[in-house]
Amino acid sequence: MLTKRIIPCLDIKDGRTVKGVNFVELRDAGDPVELAERYTLEGADELVFLDISATLEKRKTLIDLVKKVASAIHIPFTVGGGISSVEDVRALLSAGTDKVSINSSAVKNPGLINELAKEFGSQCIVVAIDSRNVDGVDFVHTHGGTKPTELETIAWAKEVAERGAGEILLTSMDHDGTKSGFALDLTKRVGEAVSIPVIASGGGGNEAHFADIFHNGKADAALAASIFHYKEVEIKHLKNELAKQNLPIRL
Amino acid sequence: MKVAIVKYNAGNVQSLTFALNRLGVEPILSDDPEFLQSADKVIFPGQGEASSAMKSLKEKGLDQVLKSLNQPFLGVCLGMQLMCESSEENDTECLGIIPQKVLRFDSSEVKVPHMGWNDIHQLKSPIMNGISEGDYLYFVHSYYVPVCEETVAVAEYPMAFSAALNKNNYYAIQPHPEKSAEAGMKLLDNFLKL
Numbered sequence: 001m002l003t004k005r006i007i008p009c010l011d012i013k014d015g016r017t018v019k020g021v022n023f024v025e026l027r028d029a030g031d032p033v034e035l036a037e038r039y040t041l042e043g044a045d046e047l048v049f050l051d052i053s054a055t056l057e058k059r060k061t062l063i064d065l066v067k068k069v070a071s072a073i074h075i076p077f078t079v080g081g082g083i084s085s086v087e088d089v090r091a092l093l094s095a096g097t098d099k100v101s102i103n104s105s106a107v108k109n110p111g112l113i114n115e116l117a118k119e120f121g122s123q124c125i126v127v128a129i130d131s132r133n134v135d136g137v138d139f140v141h142t143h144g145g146t147k148p149t150e151l152e153t154i155a156w157a158k159e160v161a162e163r164g165a166g167e168i169l170l171t172s173m174d175h176d177g178t179k180s181g182f183a184l185d186l187t188k189r190v191g192e193a194v195s196i197p198v199i200a201s202g203g204g205g206n207e208a209h210f211a212d213i214f215h216n217g218k219a220d221a222a223l224a225a226s227i228f229h230y231k232e233v234e235i236k237h238l239k240n241e242l243a244k245q246n247l248p249i250r251l
Numbered sequence: 252m253k254v255a256i257v258k259y260n261a262g263n264v265q266s267l268t269f270a271l272n273r274l275g276v277e278p279i280l281s282d283d284p285e286f287l288q289s290a291d292k293v294i295f296p297g298q299g300e301a302s303s304a305m306k307s308l309k310e311k312g313l314d315q316v317l318k319s320l321n322q323p324f325l326g327v328c329l330g331m332q333l334m335c336e337s338s339e340e341n342d343t344e345c346l347g348i349i350p351q352k353v354l355r356f357d358s359s360e361v362k363v364p365h366m367g368w369n370d371i372h373q374l375k376s377p378i379m380n381g382i383s384e385g386d387y388l389y390f391v392h393s394y395y396v397p398v399c400e401e402t403v404a405v406a407e408y409p410m411a412f413s414a415a416l417n418k419n420n421y422y423a424i425q426p427h428p429e430k431s432a433e434a435g436m437k438l439l440d441n442f443l444k445l
Binding site for chain 1 (some may be wrong): 387434
């Protein structure tokens with residue numbers, strides 16, 4: 001049986017792991033390769049690296065980092081942040097990443113999803129969707145959740161799946177950073193609208209939240225960052241607890 | 252030991268190379284028929300789409316070469332599917348090493364691609380030595396080989412399908428051993444020891 005995946009997310013800036021608290025203050029959370037190794041040993045099913053470095057020069061640091069990570073760990077990992085072309089994706093895949101995640105660039109140019117899926121296969125194309133509820137309607141936001149668009153989240157999720165995305169990384173901006181639980185209803189609706197896997201992100205603060213998003217939000221995977229970095233939730237313990245609740249989990 | 256990785260348009264081999272390095276092997280990426288024929292082991296990776304992968308193999312004349320090798324051969328993921336008779340993916344005629352048809356998962360029944368860690372059972376091949384019934388490997392695929400005479404490991408999603416195949420010197424594995432933590436490393440190590 002296919003298991004539910006637990007995915008730690010590492011925000012990367014200039015080759016280091018950082019975590020924004022309320023998207024502003026960036027605290028250093030350590031060496032990404034060390035963290036990746038630690039998470040692999042603790043039983044993480046997959047890793048996501050989000051690069052928040054801006055300049056081209058610093059992107060080269062990212063390629064070096066991807067190579068180091070790929071040689072250090074033997075579980076799948078995704079790289080996202082600032083990817084906007086076939087060449088970007090080719091460089092990352094040949095450095096050893098398994099999947100890439102695109103977000104703002106897909107909204108700006110939806111054809112990019114088709115192009116990437118055709119070139120590299122759907123299995124390595126993750127589309128990240130940042131969603132925020134505005135007056136009762138869920139809208140896609142871009143640029144780290146700062147820029148609203150007119151795309152409704154469910155409609156966009158269907159579109160990216162039709163265009164060839166292999167997976168959706170759904171972040172609820174309303175829940176992100178709150179540690180009050182994942183967005184159950186939104187995740188469930190997106191999951192029911194598409195036939196590709198959905199990773200829930202934003203709001204996971206304790207073990208019960210993870211059980212909830214798998215049982216009631218129908219998520220295929222759940223992603224979190226700081227609670228893992230600062231060991232507020234320990235992956236091995238989390239997975240044991242989820243298995244006790246009859247969820248399919250790789251132990 | 253001379254380990255060759257088949258070079259064509261559907262192989263992203265960096266992770267596989269790193270995994271083999273960890274096992275003390277420096278694989279050589281090659282599309283040279285003579286080199287492939289002389290290697291001690293041949294690994295046939297693959298990701299992407301079946302018809303363009305077959306086209307690339309034919310252009311290089313590798314389709315005939317791969318079918319007639321005598322040393323231990325390991326197809327991975329799309330590589331395993333290409334070893335079969337044909338694939339529903341763009342109605343592609345494949346290498347025909349394993350006389351089976353590759354089918355698509357029904358997306359009205361399950362999420363496609365089948366992506367993530369799945370347990371494997373009914374293990375019966377030396378490449379499964381030291382791997383336990385119920386161990387997990389990492390899968391990413393939209394097409395599958397049904398359970399057949401050549402099946403040496405079964406996974407369920409939710410119906411049973413082939414997680415691994417073996418016919419003579421030809422071995423194949425649907426999940427990615429290079430991404431399957433310790434169990435995957437064990438499988439690669441077993442293959443190298445054949």
